[in-house]
Amino acid sequence: FYCFGNYDRDRYARFDHHGDFFHPIGSLLGGYYKYNYGKDCGIKKYDISIVSQYKIQPLSIVQEDDEMMRISMDKTDSFLSKYITKYGLRAAVLLRKNDKYWGGYEHHKKFYGDSVEYIYNDNTNMSTYRGMDESEIIISLYSTATIEAFGWGKKILHCDFTASNQYNDYDPMIMFSEPNYEAFERRLNELIQEPYEDYRERTREYASYLMNNDTDCPPHKYIRQKIEGFL
Secondary structure: OEEOOHHHHHHHHHOOOOOOOOEEOOOHHHHHHHHHOHHHOOOOOEEEEEEOOOOOOOHHHOOHHHHHHHHHHHHHHHHHHHHHHHHOOOEEEEOOOOOOOOOOHHHHHHHHOOOOEEEOOOOOOOHHHHHHHOEEEEEEOOOHHHHHHHHHOOEEEEEOOOOOOOOOOOOHHHEEOOOOHHHHHHHHHHHHHOOHHHHHHHHHHHHHHHOOOOOOOOHHHHHHHHHHHHO
8 A cells, every 4th residue: 555654554554444565655746746846946936825625516515514624714714814914925825726716716815815826726737736845834724735745844734723633633733723813823923933944853753754755766666666576
C-alpha cells in the first residue's frame, strides 16, 4: 500500500484495516510537481494563500455535515479577510476549478473583494501546488494539498470551527479551532513571526509522519523501481 506517511498506516490499523506492506512515500502528484517545477519556484509572491474547498451543491442534497463545513469555511474567510486587510498582506485564493462560477470565485469575492488574487485551477501548470509553493503560509479547512505542502516544510494552518473531529484529527500544532477573531489573529501573528528554522525544527518529525517527502527518491521513481523489481 503506497501511502502519504505512517499516519495513514496508523489510521488503517485504528479502523481495523490491514495491509501486508505499507510504503509511506508521500504524494505522487505533489512529487511530480516538485520534481518538474518546484526547483524553479524560489520567489515568495504571497504572505498567505487559501486553498479553497468551496463546492456548489443543489440545496436538496446538502447534508448537515456539509452545512457544518460551509459555516466553518465562511468563518475562516471572514477572519482572514479582516486579518489580510488589517496588515496589508499579499494573499491569494487558490480556486478549485477553472471556472468563475463553479470554482467559487463569486463566493470568495463576497469576503475578500479585491484584497486578494484569485487563481483559477490549472491542472496542466499545477496551479494549486505552485500557489502554495509561492506562499509563506497556507490555510484551509482540511485540504490534503495543505498537508502535502506541510511535508515540503511549509507553514500551514487548518482552521476547523465545526467542534468535531470529523474533518481533522491532527495535532494542535497545525490546527486552530477557537471561533474568536482575536485568538485567530494572535495565532497567525505567532506563525508569521516564528523563524522558519525554528518552525522546521518544531514540526519536522510530525510533517514527515503525515506526508513523507524524499527529494532523492520522489514517489513516481519509487513506485517505478518497485514495479520494475516485480517484473
